[in-house]
Amino acid sequence: MIFSRILKSPKALTGLILVGGMVLLALLAPWIAPYDPLAIDPVASNQAPSAQYWLGTDFFGRDVLSRMIWGARPSLLIGFASVLIGCVIGSLIGVTAGYFRGWVDAVLMRPVDVLLSFPIVVLALAMVAALGPSLINLILTISLLFVPRFARVVRGEAMALRELDYVEAARACGQRPFAIIARHVLPNATAQIIVTCTVFMANAILVEAGLSFLGVGVTPPEPSWGNMLAEGRNNILGAPWLTTFPGLMLTMTLVGFNLLGDALRDILDPRLRGLHN
Amino acid sequence: MSGGKDSMLLEVDNLSMRFTLRRRSPFQPKRHVHAVNGINIRLRQGETLGIVGESGCGKTTLARCILRLLEPTDGSIKLNGRDITHAKGATLRQARRDMQFVFQDPYASLDPRMRAYELVREPLDALSDLPRAEADERAIALLEKVGLTRAQAKQYPHQFSGGQRQRIGIARALALNPKLVLADEPVSALDVSVRAQILNLMADLRAEFGLSYIVISHDLAIIEHVCDRVAIIYLGRIVEQGEVETIFNAPKHPYTQALLAAIPDPDPTERRRAADIQGDLPNPSAPPPGCTFHPRCPKATALCRQQAPEPRQLDGREVSCHHTD
Amino acid sequence: MALLDVNNLVTEFTTPAGPRRAVNEVSFAVQRGEILGLVGESGSGKSVTALSIMGLVDNQVGRIAGGSIGFGGMDLTKLPAAELRALRGKRLSMIFQEPLSALNPCYTIGDQIAEAFLAHGDTDKRKNHQRVLDLLRLVHIPDPEGVLRRYPHEISGGMRQRAMIAMALAYTPELLIADEPTTALDVTIQAQVLNLIDRLRRELSLGVVLITHDIGIVAQYTDRVAVMYGGRIVETGPTAEVFAAPKHPYTIGLLASVPRLRHRKPGEKRTRLQEIPGSVPSIAEITQGCRFANRCAHSMPQCAQQVPPMRERTAGHATACHWEGAA
Numbered sequence: 001m002i003f004s005r006i007l008k009s010p011k012a013l014t015g016l017i018l019v020g021g022m023v024l025l026a027l028l029a030p031w032i033a034p035y036d037p038l039a040i041d042p043v044a045s046n047q048a049p050s051a052q053y054w055l056g057t058d059f060f061g062r063d064v065l066s067r068m069i070w071g072a073r074p075s076l077l078i079g080f081a082s083v084l085i086g087c088v089i090g091s092l093i094g095v096t097a098g099y100f101r102g103w104v105d106a107v108l109m110r111p112v113d114v115l116l117s118f119p120i121v122v123l124a125l126a127m128v129a130a131l132g133p134s135l136i137n138l139i140l141t142i143s144l145l146f147v148p149r150f151a152r153v154v155r156g157e158a159m160a161l162r163e164l165d166y167v168e169a170a171r172a173c174g175q176r177p178f179a180i181i182a183r184h185v186l187p188n189a190t191a192q193i194i195v196t197c198t199v200f201m202a203n204a205i206l207v208e209a210g211l212s213f214l215g216v217g218v219t220p221p222e223p224s225w226g227n228m229l230a231e232g233r234n235n236i237l238g239a240p241w242l243t244t245f246p247g248l249m250l251t252m253t254l255v256g257f258n259l260l261g262d263a264l265r266d267i268l269d270p271r272l273r274g275l276h277n
Numbered sequence: 278m279s280g281g282k283d284s285m286l287l288e289v290d291n292l293s294m295r296f297t298l299r300r301r302s303p304f305q306p307k308r309h310v311h312a313v314n315g316i317n318i319r320l321r322q323g324e325t326l327g328i329v330g331e332s333g334c335g336k337t338t339l340a341r342c343i344l345r346l347l348e349p350t351d352g353s354i355k356l357n358g359r360d361i362t363h364a365k366g367a368t369l370r371q372a373r374r375d376m377q378f379v380f381q382d383p384y385a386s387l388d389p390r391m392r393a394y395e396l397v398r399e400p401l402d403a404l405s406d407l408p409r410a411e412a413d414e415r416a417i418a419l420l421e422k423v424g425l426t427r428a429q430a431k432q433y434p435h436q437f438s439g440g441q442r443q444r445i446g447i448a449r450a451l452a453l454n455p456k457l458v459l460a461d462e463p464v465s466a467l468d469v470s471v472r473a474q475i476l477n478l479m480a481d482l483r484a485e486f487g488l489s490y491i492v493i494s495h496d497l498a499i500i501e502h503v504c505d506r507v508a509i510i511y512l513g514r515i516v517e518q519g520e521v522e523t524i525f526n527a528p529k530h531p532y533t534q535a536l537l538a539a540i541p542d543p544d545p546t547e548r549r550r551a552a553d554i555q556g557d558l559p560n561p562s563a564p565p566p567g568c569t570f571h572p573r574c575p576k577a578t579a580l581c582r583q584q585a586p587e588p589r590q591l592d593g594r595e596v597s598c599h600h601t602d
Numbered sequence: 603m604a605l606l607d608v609n610n611l612v613t614e615f616t617t618p619a620g621p622r623r624a625v626n627e628v629s630f631a632v633q634r635g636e637i638l639g640l641v642g643e644s645g646s647g648k649s650v651t652a653l654s655i656m657g658l659v660d661n662q663v664g665r666i667a668g669g670s671i672g673f674g675g676m677d678l679t680k681l682p683a684a685e686l687r688a689l690r691g692k693r694l695s696m697i698f699q700e701p702l703s704a705l706n707p708c709y710t711i712g713d714q715i716a717e718a719f720l721a722h723g724d725t726d727k728r729k730n731h732q733r734v735l736d737l738l739r740l741v742h743i744p745d746p747e748g749v750l751r752r753y754p755h756e757i758s759g760g761m762r763q764r765a766m767i768a769m770a771l772a773y774t775p776e777l778l779i780a781d782e783p784t785t786a787l788d789v790t791i792q793a794q795v796l797n798l799i800d801r802l803r804r805e806l807s808l809g810v811v812l813i814t815h816d817i818g819i820v821a822q823y824t825d826r827v828a829v830m831y832g833g834r835i836v837e838t839g840p841t842a843e844v845f846a847a848p849k850h851p852y853t854i855g856l857l858a859s860v861p862r863l864r865h866r867k868p869g870e871k872r873t874r875l876q877e878i879p880g881s882v883p884s885i886a887e888i889t890q891g892c893r894f895a896n897r898c899a900h901s902m903p904q905c906a907q908q909v910p911p912m913r914e915r916t917a918g919h920a921t922a923c924h925w926e927g928a929a
Contacts, residue, residue, distance in 0.1 A: 543820075
């Protein structure tokens with residue numbers, strides 16, 4: 001039922017195609033990329049796009065197209081994984097705080113507020129400095145950014161849902177609080193959680209790109225859209241292809257996620273459900 | 278403790294629920310709202326009681342207190358002889374086996390993500406030891422009892438009409454075989470042509486299961502049809518209480534008289550321009566002194582402004598008024 | 603000549619499943635000084651009828667697809683939007699069910715009533731202020747000067763409804779449409795508001811279309827009644843007659859199923875209410891023939907195939923039914 005509505009919405013379809021396209025690109029990288037992304041060719045340094053290197057080469061003569069395709073991997077992987085982890089932990093914290101209110105809410109949300117008050121980049125830098133720049137650490141760092149944001153969103157949902165008649169009906173039936181949360185509150189918050197996930201994935205990818213750009217994300221020579229932007233930054237006028245194409249990929253991915261999230265919000269909103277039927 | 282048909286099922290004594298309003302600053306005095314103020318109710322097994330009042334009178338808060346969805350700030354509630362006023366946790370949940378609730382809004386009271394039989398089964402999941410398969414069967418049997426089919430049991434709430442959803446709500450309330458069912462405006466959200474179905478259903482179930490009802494409604498005709506006894510509530514206090522016929526045929530409290538006079542009679546030959554009483558409901562956080570009804574009462578005197586009347590027996594009912602004549 | 607003459611009105615909505623008629627060949631007339639009750643349940647089309655008359659159907663979702671609305675010698679369905687807007691609030695007005703959402707919370711009562719004047723080009727502030735005060739007194743609002751300055755949430759529901767009535771009467775219209783004006787109000791306040799509408803009807807010679815689902819209100823406050831079901835009128839006539847001798851099975855069932863205060867004697871046995879089985883059709887369902895057929899105790903094969911025509915049975919009392927018992 002939801003799939004048919006997704007297929008009918010041009011916004012959702014566009015978003016799905018963009019995101020899906022990127023995912024496919026990342027998965028099929030070993031077979032699609034014409035060159036080894038790490039292969040150096042000093043002779044062909046900083047070449048403009050040509051028949052041989054479709055999107056040109058960078059300073060080391062590495063094929064920009066291949067690096068761009070392979071660069072999708074860490075970006076998307078970090079995006080998905082960190083949001084997933086943030087979602088699970090953050091939602092559990094948020095739903096508990098929002099349903100119980102009172103001291104439980106206070107105790108759970110104060111650390112969340114503290115985390116939220118750190119600027120993203122400062123927190124990320126600190127974490128990477130402490131833990132080291134491996135892929136796992138990067139995922140953990142960025143997921144730490146999203147735990148409090150999910151907690152906030154889901155807490156709001158839980159606070160609204162707990163006032164609904166059917167939640168009160170469950171209480172009147174004699175259900176235990178955690179059963180009520182698991183059976184009634186969380187399932188009805190899922191729509192909002194999914195929408196938030198798509199939007200946050202766009203953010204996560206952007207954060208990763210930013211961190212890589214600053215040099216504390218994916219370390220060279222591994223390509224990531226972010227560090228490609230960093231390397232090409234010094235030569236924007238001389239070799240615009242170095243920054244334009246990774247930037248374009250980044251943009252399209254973000255647009256895709258945002259369109260998808262926007263469309264899903266309309267599709268999944270129960271208040272609009274009547275209109276669709 | 279729980280006796281036969283004539284034993285006292287519910288005893289509510291001096292029940293009060295006081296809410297504290299949020300102050301703008303800690304220097305302002307605390308303001309309270311007595312949503313429910315000194316309510317006394319006695320309900321026997323098998324009896325039905327109607328609670329009548331307009332918006333803001335506290336009837337919904339009263340229902341929630343009796344069901345212990347709220348903890349009262351004063352007074353006591355005894356169900357089947359057990360004091361549940363401050364019960365918590367497992368004791369409270371066990372008490373819920375005996376009293377259940379039917380909600381006003383059939384659209385909001387059913388979780389849209391659960392199937393009909395799952396909704397009816399939930400009380401059994403929460404409070405009984407029935408194995409899943411047996412609980413399913415009992416839920417389906419209850420749905421059939423309220424007029425739905427086995428095939429419909431697997432459907433989702435949005436696939437049912439308002440009247441059918443209310444039936445599901447009633448089936449859910451019966452799952453644990455409660456002795457008391459509280460219904461908050463059970464038919465006001467339904468289409469007029471469907472209300473009779475639900476009211477008849479409630480009467481049939483009462484006869485079959487020996488249920489006691491407390492029905493909250495602003496519609497006096499429904500109360501007269503469904504209930505044995507009635508309590509009229511104004512601003513958190515009961516102003517008149519007794520047998521339905523006694524009160525509706527000869528109301529003694531001016532508010533009851535005004536309510537009855539204000540209802541448009543569905544008989545055009547009895548053209549009576551509904552008599553209106555002046556004024557609006559006062560602000561519950563600043564109730565008038567003395568008798569709370571005196572600003573709107575045609576019989577009010579200086580005494581009414583100074584002293585709140587105590588309930589007393591008169592002509593077979595209990596009424597709180599200085600000027601019942 | 604009738605003040606309002608609705609003739610075979612058809613209003614369609616676009617749904618995902620195609621166009622559906624919310625109002626299906628509806629005809630009725632209202633005279634000056636008369637209150638016509640439009641009775642129906644959800645999906646009956648009564649509110650859409652009112653919106654159609656006022657020209658307030660959102661043209662993104664629906665449109666008038668047929669028929670005519672005669673008012674003051676014009677056909678409202680054929681009027682351009684600007685002319686209709688000039689009439690609205692001046693010669694025909696509407697009040698709605700929920701005054702809290704019909705009033706803008708950001709503006710005072712005085713400002714909102716004055717908006718009626720501003721919308722029609724009367725911008726003299728002092729004069730408007732006086733006219734607003736006069737209107738508030740007309741609708742018996744206590745302390746008009748004080749209420750003028752208050753916001754909607756600061757006054758009670760009954761007063762808000764009176765304020766809406768005041769707004770609707772700004773230019774002393776000829777026709778007033780009241781869509782469930784008291785459904786959201788308590789019964790004691792309901793009486794005040796309905797008595798007010800009745801009084802104004804007499805003083806100002808208004809024609810009133812009173813839309814409601816409450817049989818008691820229909821009995822006490824209307825001169826004539828039109829019963830609607832599933833987008834069509836099924837019975838119409840003088841209120842006293844329709845109540846005394848209802849002809850359409852739906853009207854019969856409706857009147858019989860409503861619980862009434864009977865002043866039972868103590869110990870007198872309760873009677874079972876008469877039920878109408880089934881439930882009200884939704885706008886999405888298309889039925890050939892009579893929409894009430896699937897719930898009707900007297901339905902015949904003909905009912906499911908052919909829409910029964912509206913026929914007058916006794917003077918002024920008409921019904922649309924194939925059943926010979928409806929004669």
